[in-house]
Amino acid sequence: MVKEFISQLPPDKLSPFAKHPYRVREDAAMDELVESIRVHGVLSPLLARPKGECYELVSGHRRRLAAQKLGLPTVPVLVREMSDDEAVILMVDSNLQRENLLPSEKAFAYKMKLEAMKRQAGRPKKNQSQVATKYDTASVIGHESGESRDTVFRYIRLTNLVPPLLQMVDDGRIAFSPAVELSYLTRDEQAELWDLIGREDATPSLSQALRMKQLSREAKLTPEVLYVILTEEKPNQKEQVRIKTESLRKYFPRNYSAQQMEREIIKLLEARYRAKDRGER
Incomplete structure (x- = not known):
């Protein structure tokens, strides 16, 4: 039987998960989360496991940061005893469905989950090779994530x-x-x-x-x-205009990718063209 309980804990007592593959970005989405917690409080408990005298956060890193920004003394936390591999799988699964995940985030998340599931499965059964076990595990991860086995492996390659x-x-x-x-x-x-x-x-x-x-x-x-x-x-x-990304950084939020900057520039140029076109009529 899994031992668990809900407790109100100070955010500073919750340490980030070791090798957490997901970045906690201070962007517009974080601002919205902070405002939501300011108005409604933390509606869903964070998930953590005992770790020495403190607790290791498994799920809820963004809510923890939002609570710290607001200066909340405590947050609701579901504390559950779990093994390292159980914690890894829960940590990965709780974030994989987020929108706008970076390729590196998916890469390291898939790798951590694949290794944890292989350890849980133990030694291959008789007449089953380690390669077959690895491919079966990747198929399960892909099915759960809505991607093919090969796509899972291709993401994991990025960790190299x-x-x-x-x-x-x-x-x-x-x-x-x-x-x-x-x-x-x-x-x-x-x-x-x-x-x-x-x-x-x-x-x-x-x-x-x-x-x-x-x-x-x-x-x-x-x-x-x-x-x-x-x-x-x-x-x-051929005949391509090239502008170094570093030259544009000061004009955009620091978390913008090159593709986001390009889209914003195109929007501005289109708006300028429409305004000029109206002025000439």
Whole structure:
């Protein structure tokens, strides 16, 4: 029988979950949550488990921050005893259905859940390989998340990217499919690629990423070869206006991705064009 109880606990007594893959962003959604809690209070208890003299938060990291912003002395918490793997699975599942999850968040969440479920399953049964067990587990995760087994594995591949490249995926500067292929490069090759991207203001297409992956496997992806591939003119880059993201940052909220900035710029240009068109009539 699961031991659990509801208690009013100070937010500072709740430590974030270890290696929590989801970012707690201070954005417009957080402002709305703060205002909702200010008016209605915390309607749904947070979920935590005992951890030494304090408690480890399993679900409710955004509500915890909102409560801290409001200076609430306590919040309602469902305290439940659970194993490490049970806590990981609950933590991942409680956030996977959120809108606007970043690729890196899904990547590390899927990886943590896959590893926890494999540990729960234990050693493979007779005549069943570890690979088969891994694929079966990924199928379950995909089914629960509304994605295919292969998509789950492709997201998990992103965890092999060096942090600067993974950040570019989150920012929308590197597309998902090329990013998956780039994850097969060695860390040194990835570091060299990131440096080249910054210097040349160019990102690899899927075709280029596939070539880099193949050459990496053949131990032929030298810095010179990387440069030649990356600086090739792509068909969709001809006569393209390129503005460095850093030049635009000061005009947008800090949590905006490159794609969000592009959409806002297009909206402003369209509004200006309509206003000019009306003025000329």
